[in-house]
Amino acid sequence: MKQLITILLIIFSASGISQETKQTFSLQEAIDFALENNRKVKNAALDIEAAQEQKWETTATGLPQINATVDYQYWLKQQVQIIPASAFGGPEGEFAEVTFGTKQSAAATATLTQLLFDGSYLVGLQSAKVYLEISKNAKEKTDLEVRKAVINAYGNVLLAEESVSILERNINILQKNLDETTKIFENGLEEEESVEQLQITLTSVKSNLNNTLRLKNLAYQMLSITLGLDYNTTIEVTDSLENLAVKNILTDVINQDTNVKNTIDYRIAENDKTSKELLLKLEKSKALPSLSAFVNGAYNAFDDEFVFLDSDTKWFGSSLLGVSMNIPIFSSGMRSAATQRAKINLDKALITLTETEQQLKLQIEAAKSDFILATEEYENKKQNLNLAERIESKNQTKFFEGVGSSFELRQAQTQLYTAQQEFLQAMLDVINTKAELDTLTNTISTY
Numbered sequence: 001m002k003q004l005i006t007i008l009l010i011i012f013s014a015s016g017i018s019q020e021t022k023q024t025f026s027l028q029e030a031i032d033f034a035l036e037n038n039r040k041v042k043n044a045a046l047d048i049e050a051a052q053e054q055k056w057e058t059t060a061t062g063l064p065q066i067n068a069t070v071d072y073q074y075w076l077k078q079q080v081q082i083i084p085a086s087a088f089g090g091p092e093g094e095f096a097e098v099t100f101g102t103k104q105s106a107a108a109t110a111t112l113t114q115l116l117f118d119g120s121y122l123v124g125l126q127s128a129k130v131y132l133e134i135s136k137n138a139k140e141k142t143d144l145e146v147r148k149a150v151i152n153a154y155g156n157v158l159l160a161e162e163s164v165s166i167l168e169r170n171i172n173i174l175q176k177n178l179d180e181t182t183k184i185f186e187n188g189l190e191e192e193e194s195v196e197q198l199q200i201t202l203t204s205v206k207s208n209l210n211n212t213l214r215l216k217n218l219a220y221q222m223l224s225i226t227l228g229l230d231y232n233t234t235i236e237v238t239d240s241l242e243n244l245a246v247k248n249i250l251t252d253v254i255n256q257d258t259n260v261k262n263t264i265d266y267r268i269a270e271n272d273k274t275s276k277e278l279l280l281k282l283e284k285s286k287a288l289p290s291l292s293a294f295v296n297g298a299y300n301a302f303d304d305e306f307v308f309l310d311s312d313t314k315w316f317g318s319s320l321l322g323v324s325m326n327i328p329i330f331s332s333g334m335r336s337a338a339t340q341r342a343k344i345n346l347d348k349a350l351i352t353l354t355e356t357e358q359q360l361k362l363q364i365e366a367a368k369s370d371f372i373l374a375t376e377e378y379e380n381k382k383q384n385l386n387l388a389e390r391i392e393s394k395n396q397t398k399f400f401e402g403v404g405s406s407f408e409l410r411q412a413q414t415q416l417y418t419a420q421q422e423f424l425q426a427m428l429d430v431i432n433t434k435a436e437l438d439t440l441t442n443t444i445s446t447y
Helices: 002-021 027-037 039-060 119-186 192-227 241-250 264-285 334-400 406-441
Strands: 023-025 065-074 081-084 095-098 104-117 235-237 290-303 316-326
Touching: 023 027, 027 039, 027 119, 027 192, 039 119, 119 192, 119 235, 119 241, 119 264, 119 406, 192 235, 192 406, 241 334, 241 406, 264 334, 334 406
Parallel strands: 023 235
Antiparallel strands: 065 104, 081 095, 104 290, 290 316
């Protein structure tokens, strides 16, 4: 009895853990969750934080800087200087060996420096702002791509679920047909070929089901990774493939005018142009003089013994104020070459920006065309499915009434199964082409 209770407790505990780790998502909930937890999104957010820190780092280089040094020196053997002996009343022509200073010394110095003018610093401040803007645009691009990836992964899960459901239903119907046909054959009222035809069809559908089950598992794992979860996390999806397809069809995105210059890809290309402009300004600024100032204060102490920590040690103070100007004069054409190279890179960025604008217009038009085709295919495949269901039903009735062949029934069933998969794919295409169009146009649709 104790062992039974223990086993039951383990089972209930495992069931409770399983229920706790299971997560349920609608498509919109999955998108919102991924935009907070996807690993690429997290890295993009950290890039913005790093850019903000770099902006302040650049700004701080032009603000007052204070540095302090503490030095201690001990002469293992002091330097000897040679001076004329006559300086000490000695004979002319002879030299005396003397040493200056003490064997030990200590110094403490604090220096304040301030940049007064530097063209490179001014360009650096502008570059830091642009870098921050680049990071923000990269984050927005990442969000759009992750959003599309979630929609695709979620759609693949729904496709797999619907496919499994349809295949299982087909197998049940086929098994029932096979059982009935087998009984009719055993009574001598049907040919063996009819049984074999149904067996071939059933085996094929079962094989498709096994493969689809494996694909379903992979689809759930891909969705988990896209959401930022462990790939083995148990997930339940609540939306249906057809409902999502209908929602996307009802949205009026085809007739909306899109300003290409507002798209994220154009803004990223524009960031590249701006950065090249700043690099050109940086090279030009290197021809300008730079000016800085400093002030320091120091204390020094000297002795033959180590007495620098004693309170009665005498320290000698000093202070210095200075201004330094660096004037570039001649660089053998190096600065000119660097400036010309920066100008060439700017010209290339301008060409790339124009090319990006044209490509985006084309991509958006192509995406709209793909979406229109997907919606048309959805309607066509839906009608084809209805026709295939009626044809299969008629052939099944004709077969069991003895006026239709097994070959005709199998052909109708194969046609039905193809129509089923094509309709599922058509629904998924509607969702995915709409997601691609939204990504290109920076449109945030809700589900």
